[in-house]
Amino acid sequence: EVRLVQSGAEVKKPGDSLRISCEASGYIVTANRIGWVRQLPGRGLEWMGLINPGDSDTRYNPSFQGQATISADRSIGTVYLQWRSLKDSDTAMYYCARRTDWDEGHAFDIWGQGTMVTVSS
Amino acid sequence: DIQMTQSPSSLSASVGDRVTITCRASQTIGTYLNWYQQKQGQAPKLLIYAASRLQSGVPSRFSGSGSGTHFTLTISSLQPEDFASYYCQQSYSSSLSTFGQGTKLQI
Numbered sequence: 001e002v003r004l005v006q007s008g009a010e011v012k013k014p015g016d017s018l019r020i021s022c023e024a025s026g027y028i029v030t031a032n033r034i035g036w037v038r039q040l041p042g043r044g045l046e047w048m049g050l051i052n053p054g055d056s057d058t059r060y061n062p063s064f065q066g067q068a069t070i071s072a073d074r075s076i077g078t079v080y081l082q083w084r085s086l087k088d089s090d091t092a093m094y095y096c097a098r099r100t101d102w103d104e105g106h107a108f109d110i111w112g113q114g115t116m117v118t119v120s121s
Numbered sequence: 122d123i124q125m126t127q128s129p130s131s132l133s134a135s136v137g138d139r140v141t142i143t144c145r146a147s148q149t150i151g152t153y154l155n156w157y158q159q160k161q162g163q164a165p166k167l168l169i170y171a172a173s174r175l176q177s178g179v180p181s182r183f184s185g186s187g188s189g190t191h192f193t194l195t196i197s198s199l200q201p202e203d204f205a206s207y208y209c210q211q212s213y214s215s216s217l218s219t220f221g222q223g224t225k226l227q228i
Contacts, residue, residue, distance in 0.1 A: 035218075037165075044223040045157075045165065045208050059216040062122075095164055104171030105153040105212040111164040 002026035004034070004096050004112035011118045012086050019082040020115045022096030029077040030054035033099040035108060036070060036081050040092045050099060051079055086119045093117075123147055123211050127221035134226060138199045142224045144192045144209035153213035156185055156194045159223075160205040169194065170212075204228055 007021045022034060035050035049060035053072040060070070067090075069082045079096060094115050097108035124147035134140050144154065152172035157165040167176045169185035172192055182197040196203055209221040 037220075044206075045159075045210075045220040047210075047218045047220060061217055097165075102171065104174065105155070106215070107155040107167050107170040107176075107210070107212060108157075108165070109167050109170075109176065111166070114164055 002098070002110050004098060004110055006094075006096060006112040006115045009116040009118070011120070014085075014087055014119055014121055016086050016119075017082075017084050018086055018117065019080050020094060020117065022079045022081075022112050024053075024077045024079070024098065027098075030074055032101075034072070034079045035097050035099055036068075036079075037095045037097060037108070038064075038092050039095065039114075048081075048094075053077070053079060086117075088119050088121075090117060091119045122217060123150065123214060123219055125209055125211055125219050125221040127207075127209055127224050129224060130222065131225040131227060133228070134199055135228065136199050136201055140196045140199055140226065142194045142207055142226075144187075144194070144221050146190045146192075146211055146213075149189045150211050150213035152188050153211055154185070154187065154192045155210045155212055156183075157208045157210065157220075158203075158205050159208065160202075165208065168207075199226075 005023045033050045036048040038046045048064045051058045051070045053074045072079045096112040098110040100109045126145045128143045154172045156169040159165040173185045184195050207224045
């Protein structure tokens with residue numbers, strides 16, 4: 001079964017650092033890019049960026065560039081989203097998702113269950 | 122950036138109704154358009170890719186159409202499990218994708 005399993009919910013204080021993870025299984029991990037999507041409480045989906053686990057080539061939405069870092073460890077099929085210094089405004093649900101490419105385009109066809117990050121003093 | 126605008130933002134309907142949601146792109150994107158469904162408390166689910174191609178396992182009451190800048194998602198006969206939020210996404214840009222703001226479908 002193709003799956004993306006994310007790490008558990010986090011409660012942090014402003015200024016804390018954090019790394020959340022997304023472990024892929026059931027397919028050749030280096031064959032697909034994996035992206036991160038943010039969902040603020042009660043709001044819509046925002047495309048943050050994505051990484052090719054095979055060579056760690058990473059693309060960011062300019063709105064998120066410098067705010068968080070995407071990385072990967074292909075040896076264990078895991079992708080990460082990391083913050084150096086969290087802000088209250090980072091409170092959100094974060095989803096990882098597998099991107100599959102076709103001749104007609106690409107889409108996120110497999111999603112993780114989401115990781116809720118709460119930042120509060 | 123390519124901006125995606127959905128309408129309406131919310132929609133009330135009944136079981137058995139035919140419902141259409143619209144998505145417009147700020148520039149032409151061919152058929153590089155996907156639709157997702159998100160139920161409360163769940164991760165999004167891919168329904169349609171390439172504007173009109175039904176993802177495996179998705180009921181045939183869902184259909185998509187359009188090209189260029191104007192796209193539609195149609196649910197031919199609403200079922201109770203279809204009440205959810207729906208998002209379009211452009212996949213024209215390989216390195217920067219964007220979602221519409223979402224449409225909440227309510228009873």
